[in-house]
Amino acid sequence: MEESWVNSAERIGADLHLELSGPGGRRAALIRALREAVRGGRLAPGTRLPPYRSLAADLGVARNTVADAYAELVAEGWLTARQGSGTRVADRVEPLRHAARRPVEAPPRARGPRHDLRQGSPDTSSFPRAAWLASYRRALQQAPSEVFGPGDPAGRRELREALTEYLARARGVRTEPDRIVICSGFAHALGLLFGGGASGVLRGPLAVEAYGLGFHRELLTAAGVRTVPLPLDEDGARVGLLGRERGVLLTPAHQFPTGGPLHASRRAAVIAWARARGTVVLEDDYDGEFRYDRRPVGALQGLDPERVIHVGSVSKSLSPALRLGWMVLPQRYVGDVLAAKGDREAWASVPDQLGLADFIVSGAYDRHVRRMRQRYRGRRDRLVAALAEHAPRVTVTGVAAGLHAVLRLPPGTERATVEAAVRQGVALDGLAGFRHPEADMEARDGLVVGYATPSEHAYGAALDALCGVLP
Ligand SMILES: Cc1ncc(COP(=O)(O)O)c(C=O)c1O
Numbered sequence: 001m002e003e004s005w006v007n008s009a010e011r012i013g014a015d016l017h018l019e020l021s022g023p024g025g026r027r028a029a030l031i032r033a034l035r036e037a038v039r040g041g042r043l044a045p046g047t048r049l050p051p052y053r054s055l056a057a058d059l060g061v062a063r064n065t066v067a068d069a070y071a072e073l074v075a076e077g078w079l080t081a082r083q084g085s086g087t088r089v090a091d092r093v094e095p096l097r098h099a100a101r102r103p104v105e106a107p108p109r110a111r112g113p114r115h116d117l118r119q120g121s122p123d124t125s126s127f128p129r130a131a132w133l134a135s136y137r138r139a140l141q142q143a144p145s146e147v148f149g150p151g152d153p154a155g156r157r158e159l160r161e162a163l164t165e166y167l168a169r170a171r172g173v174r175t176e177p178d179r180i181v182i183c184s185g186f187a188h189a190l191g192l193l194f195g196g197g198a199s200g201v202l203r204g205p206l207a208v209e210a211y212g213l214g215f216h217r218e219l220l221t222a223a224g225v226r227t228v229p230l231p232l233d234e235d236g237a238r239v240g241l242l243g244r245e246r247g248v249l250l251t252p253a254h255q256f257p258t259g260g261p262l263h264a265s266r267r268a269a270v271i272a273w274a275r276a277r278g279t280v281v282l283e284d285d286y287d288g289e290f291r292y293d294r295r296p297v298g299a300l301q302g303l304d305p306e307r308v309i310h311v312g313s314v315s316k317s318l319s320p321a322l323r324l325g326w327m328v329l330p331q332r333y334v335g336d337v338l339a340a341k342g343d344r345e346a347w348a349s350v351p352d353q354l355g356l357a358d359f360i361v362s363g364a365y366d367r368h369v370r371r372m373r374q375r376y377r378g379r380r381d382r383l384v385a386a387l388a389e390h391a392p393r394v395t396v397t398g399v400a401a402g403l404h405a406v407l408r409l410p411p412g413t414e415r416a417t418v419e420a421a422v423r424q425g426v427a428l429d430g431l432a433g434f435r436h437p438e439a440d441m442e443a444r445d446g447l448v449v450g451y452a453t454p455s456e457h458a459y460g461a462a463l464d465a466l467c468g469v470l471p
Contacts, residue, residue, distance in 0.1 A: 030059070030066065034069060038078050045089050046088055049070065049079065113422075114465070117426060117450055117462055118448075119403065122403060127319050128364065135356075135359040136351070136358075140354070143351070150344035151344055151348075152344075152345060153341035153342060155353055156354055156357060159354070159356055160182065162361050163180055163326050164177050164180065167312070167326075170366075172296075172298030172299050175301075179329050181326070182326055182345075183327055184325060186216070186325060188347055189327050190216060194219075194223040201333055205228050206226070206227055206228070207230050209232060210230055210435065210440070211255075211434045214434060235260070235263035237255070248282065252297070252300040253287070253401065254287055254297075255398075257398070258398055259397050259400075268303070271307055290372070292377045293400045307330065308330070310328040324348055324353065376403055383396070383449065386464075386467050394407045395408040403450060406431065406447070407449055409470075410445065410471060413471050421466070424469050434448065
């Protein structure tokens with residue numbers, strides 16, 4: 001069988017890129033390039049070189065040019081040629097110890113906290129590796145070749161169809177595949193919507209919840225969008241205070257981070273506001289699948305698909321490392337969002353999109369979510385029980401859903417508690433870090449405890465350590 005450069009490259013364990021440049025024609029350039037590759041260690045002693053014909057085809061030079069170059073290097077002692085075993089790099093050649101050839105030293109690993117109770121991560125040790133691999137394999141086996149070319153910025157249709165059905169069933173989202181644009185998660189969605197500054201799809205000022213993810217506020221500020229804090233109470237964001245903002249960003253199913261759902265009357269009110277203002281609600285449905293106690297709180301989008309941009313991702317349900325998310329858009333924004341994405345998919349891996357489509361359609365996603373829901377519910381119950389026993393001064397809230405809880409603390413004790421936790425090797429966040437700098441509401445003392453973050457075996461010790469530092 002004809003041996004190709006790729007096959008040879010596989011055998012030598014490295015893809016060899018030869019650049020033919022410099023004075024003296026192709027033959028001289030090839031001799032220089034091969035000599036450099038041997039001298040620099042890119043071609044190790046004993047490595048078999050590709051046959052003349054395949055290297056010639058690969059480099060676009062005549063076969064004789066390659067044959068002459070090999071002969072010259074054999075004469076110089078860099079290569080050896082033996083009947084039946086082809087041309088190889090001579091054994092006695094000591095490659096230069098080039099800095100770039102040394103095994104890359106891993107940077108020293110930052111020592112993590114002993115007990116990680118920060119919010120923001122699912123239990124990474126529970127990633128469904130086998131089921132994901134099965135989906136990925138099936139998806140790649142069935143994929144047409146075009147999948148490996150530039151991707152459609154809307155995202156693969158298979159995934160948009162799967163999401164249309166899944167989001168309707170699990171979240172009450174009303175849409176169709178042509179209104180879904182695949183993105184790499186909520187942060188990316190913000191960039192697509194507001195990234196164009198004054199000519200962006202949406203413009204500020206944007207109302208946001210007075211407690212929310214600082215990272216998202218920072219993204220908006222960096223995009224030139226002013227954020228206006230909306231105070232919260234036990235019914236969620238006080239949307240009655242909305243005024244002349246150009247839109248509002250909410251976490252209606254599970255206010256982030258304080259925990260409650262947006263009250264039904266406020267859901268209706270915010271839609272009415274968006275209609276009257278001719279604007280839109282941006283719905284961050286970051287952990288909508290994980291509801292434990294009551295009936296699922298459906299997506300706000302279901303109330304008015306033309307007034308809500310619904311954004312979700314697999315960051316909580318599967319892994320934030322996959323960088324896969326979706327935007328469910330009112331019809332009038334689809335064209336602008338696609339224009340913001342550009343001519344081809346530049347963020348969300350297309351094979352991964354197909355893997356996720358299979359994962360959803362095959363039922364593996366539902367099975368995984370159900371399994372994790374049970375596991376997280378168990379962890380939440382253990383947290384609540386431990387607090388009741390060891391920290392009676394602490395009230396736990398926001399536990400009906402999600403992967404984190406808020407521990408309300410006696411006024412004035414938050415900072416000292418977070419510091420005490422750090423001293424004991426417990427990483428967690430205080431509520432203060434989530435507060436909008438201009439928030440016009442009473443500050444709340446509390447801790448945000450991510451109970452999904454530790455692996456299953458480490459959770460008990462993390463809970464003990466937490467209880468040890470609470471007032
Ligand atoms: C409030 C909130 N929204 C959205 C997300 C998801 O962000 P992304 O989809 O960019 O990973 C997170 C974190 O997982 C979050 O905490």
